[in-house]
Amino acid sequence: FQQRRMALRNASFVTEFILAGLTDLPDLQLPLFCLFLLMYVVTVLGNLGLIILIRLNSHLHTPMYFFLFNLSCIDLCYSSVFTPKMLINFTSKKNIISYRGCMTQLYFFCFFAISECYVLTSMAYDRYVAICNPLLYNVVMSSKVCFSLMLGSYLMAFLGAMAHTGYMVRLTFCNANTINHYFCDILPLFQLSCTSTYVNELVVFIVGSIDIIMPCVTIFVSYGFILSSILRISSTEGRSKAFSTCSSHIIAVSLFFGSCAFMYLKPSSAGSMDEGKISSIFYTNTVPLMNPLIYTLRNKDVKLALRKILSRRQF
Structure with a gap:
């Protein structure tokens, strides 16, 4: 114990981190930059377009589209937490992020990721009520209930993000400062700590179980009732018609929760971190890109609203 204290006293504490990125191969930097830039532009345009469309069209002012509006807002902010920094890193020689910048990125990443978990859960509940209790839909899914569900989602996200970031700030980072990832994620940061991460790992397991398993169980139970009704x-x-209203949501849920569970609900190691980078592309870049496309291309109401707005602009 005394030796450990002396080692900590003699160590130089980290004020900035180096992000290892997706790959260190120079030939892949430009193609990856172009690919992720294209993905980010489509993500921003898709989610921003859906936000404006729902806002402008009064026919889309229903509980289902209220949740979709919030999902698009989350995806827009969520992808902007790390993608711009990731794009800069593809073009720079040394990918540096300050300690404060890293902790800020970690907080907002956790906040928007947890928010998405609960919004997707609220959308599953909305589909359950619409299909299993259609006559009571307007009463059960009142504006008060919708706002309460969203407030609860953001509150859970705030608490989860505060828990992860608060316990991360308590860790001490000494000489090692290269994060084996393209953004400041929880598990790669644990590998750099020169103090015990036992409590942090416990927090990840407890908060991760609540924010991944609980929404997953709620979604599965909702779809069990939905399937029996269909x-x-x-x-x-x-x-x-009933299947088509649920299929978009099932695809979005499978992509997001599947990749999150693969990353956080298993033991971490150097090898699994490299696998985790690939997995994290799904929930950090692919899901925010796919959500507006899934809900737009597979939704008649959205396509009809889009045609109306475009014809109005042309007129």
Whole structure:
């Protein structure tokens, strides 16, 4: 113990980190820069377009699109937490981020990721009420209930982000300062700490279990009831309509929760960190890109609203 204290006293404490990035191969830097720039532009335009469309069209002022509006806002902010820095890093020789900048990035990453978990859960509940209790839909999914669900989502995100960042700030980082990732993520930072990360790992497991397993169980139970209700519908047209309203959400949930669970609900190691980089591309870059495309291309109401706005502008 005394030797450890002396080592900590003699160590130079970290004031900035170096991000290892996706790859250290020079030939891949420019192609990856172009790819992720294109993905980011499509993500921003897609989510911003969906936000404006829902805001402008009164027919889309329903609970389903209220949640979709919030999801697009989250995805827009979420992708902007690390993608601009990631793009700069592809073009610079040394990918440096300050200690404060790293902790700020970690906080907002956790906040928007947890928010997305609960918004997707609220959307599953909305679909459950719409299909299983259509006559009570307007009463159950009142504006007060919708606002309460969203407030609860943001409150859980705030608490989760504060827990992760608060316990991360308590760790001491000594000489090692190269993060084996393209942004300041929780598990790669643990590997650099020169103090015990046991409490932090416990926090990750508890908060991760609450924010991934609890929403997943809620979504699975909701879709269990939805599936049983759909199978009781006699007409083929009614079944296909019910399935089409849920399919977009199922795709979004599978992508987001699957990649999150793979990253955070398993033991961490140097090898798994490299796998984790690939997995994290799905929930940091692909999901915010895919969500507006999934909900736009597979949704008749959104396509109709878009046609109306475009025809109005042309007129």
